[in-house]
Amino acid sequence: MAMTSPDTAGFSPRRRFEGTRDIWRRLPITAKIGALMLLFWILTVLTVSFWPLADPLAMVGRRLQPPSTANWLGTDALGRDVFARTMYGAVWSIPIAVVVVACAVLIGSTLGALAGFFGGWSDSIIMRLVDVTVSFPPILLAMAVAAVLGPGLANASIAMVIVWWPIYARLMRAQVLEKRENEHVEAAVAGGAGSLRVLGVHILPLCWAPTLINATMDFGQVVLLAASLSFIGLGATPPSPEWGSMISEGATKFYSWWIAFGPGMAILSVVLATSFLGDGLRDVFDRRSA
């Protein structure tokens, strides 16, 4: 008699996967708008250098000129085109957010999964580290780390990963703790599967939905934090057209409102887009909290 592994019967993780088209159909309209806005920014990042825009670092006109047909969002204190700088700003802000969220998810989820699965002293050490990190206000911790490392986008990114990974560690640990008790896991263990195989094949595929939802929403928050760090002078260094540093330049020339308007709207649209999309994804994947 052939032994059939119980997890191939009713608990196959693959059954939870749904077609992309199916997901799109079930997304609320706001989430679809969010997805399109995000797609716009991603396309901007990939193609902006082919657009017929002014050089974002070059002087193109008189300083502090209000919006006109030549300069749609006016010029800044060095006579550079604010619209071009806003569009090029995406090249700085969006990839940073991708890298920071990806690193935070990778580091946080790995540690969280290990903590949740093995328990014991590894759980204690990792989760105390998480507690210590989250007990600092995030912006303060990021500022402290960035101040120690010195200004620059690379350092600001490291600072943001340090602030962000604990969220994913907690999230993943909770998921793993819950799924570890499932019968199919017990069956896999009984069937002689090694720890890493049980974790990697039987548990993790069931845990990715909350992380994905959170990562989507955090994407906008990371853009915002990166801009905040640049605003106070700890992120991008001049002359890079990073949104936060552009707003910082606009803040000292308050009556020339257009300098801060472009990057401000850009940040707003990214944060809004990811919030909409994250909410929608939660509705689709995580029905309990919807």
Next chain:
Amino acid sequence: MTYHPRKGLAALLLAGSALIAPPALAQDSDTLVIARSMDVNSLDPSRAFCDTCQFYLTAVYETLVTLAPDNQSLVPNLAESWEVNDDFTEFTFMLKDATFADGSPVEASDVVWTFNRLKNVKGSPSFLMDGLTGAEAVDAKTVKFTVDAPNSEFLNKVSAPYTGIINAEVAEANGAVSDETAAEADKAEPWFLANSAGSGPFQLASYSPEAELRLARNDSYYGEAPAFSEVVVTQIQDAVSQAQALETGQVDIAMQIDPDTAQSIRSGDVTTEVIPSYNFVYIGFIPGAKGMDGKLTAEVRDALASAIDYDGMLDFTVGGNGEKQAAPIPNGFPGTAGLTPRSQDVEKAKKVLADAGLSDLKLVAGYPNDNVYGVDFNIMMQKVQQDFAAIGVELELKPLTWAVWRDELGAGEWPVTAIYYAPDYYGSGQYVAYFGMIEGFPWVGRASVGKPELVVNPAEADLYAKALASSGDDADAAYQELGEAMMEDAIIIPLVAPNLVLAYRNDIAGVRYSACCNLPLAEITRN
């Protein structure tokens, strides 16, 4: 403590009503309200060193001599007359009959005590007393100072607000010490944050850091009483908020409005005057910085200075509201009349760099991320970056916090920096003492990072001694030569001397800019 919800609600309502109440706080009252971002490091005359300190100390303490409104000539203050010996080494002051706020007379012993304390306490302004070898009370109303080498600028130094005379008896009773042990033994600095002991027209009423500095009229002032019974300096951080407070009448005077913001003020109740100042911003080269290995020679520094578009700089940093400046001595100070500011020469700069084999030079500029005298350093340095790029030099910008900037400057982390300077009194010697390439002087240390032979210019020490041993036209000529020598050094490259905006309500009169004392409060009146 128990929480009373009703009381909390009442407090909230009260706070709310304060917000919507008409903002007519300043007009028609006996109180003068000034908006300023305060940079107070101390209110102790011997330790304070800041722009806010300049006008606070002037209002509360009095110097022996002071600067006339022409910002050049010295006029009597506590001293009614003075004598200087022929070689500028002995200075004798005759005091007039004046009293401190507590009614006791201002005597020679107070003056001697004050100057000794300034020298011995080793605070930020103590360098003003470098070279002072003796202070002696000849009689109750006569003081004689002796300096170790001829110093024709000593009189001017005595007009700096940090030399304001302190009531020795009162200060000593509160922990102040003036002898050689003062650096450690003097414990009076906290007392000076809440009290004052001067003879000026005002007294300190209260000071809360980052919030408010309140002065009250000295009712027993021996001279002409000031027009206001109270002066409040209120902390308002940025130029735009200061302008708004001025337009709504919350404040009478706003001290730090930049020319761009001044142009946007539309209220008919506000007067703005744009006047030249003696402040300037500059970039400094640091040939001793890490990785430079003798690349930044005087020719290369001069070539880099020739790459800068000084007219454009003036436009981009202050919208044209400023002046170009030749040497690191402000326009209008002794010896500057004959100096010609640098001009841009891209071809020459390229050629010098090519001859030196530095066509692909890469430099890093570290500077404080700040906005000073209306100049945003980030904007200014981006302009320098563009100008350097035009001659093929790549300049990487590192905006830093003040603390990090100071550390890295001392360690020679980068070869270019940017910073600003404001005078403490009228006289060109203070600039040589700070920027001159003379062994042991501050900027030699900064620029050479321990290798003074890279930058020291031996001719300057002799010229400086000559300038201090002479006065009038001879001193002017020596300072002009010093200015030319410092331009050849090409260590300090002044970029802009920003204009200053005096902004005040129309009913206020007597607002002026003083090179020693910033804003003389006692002269201000309300019509």
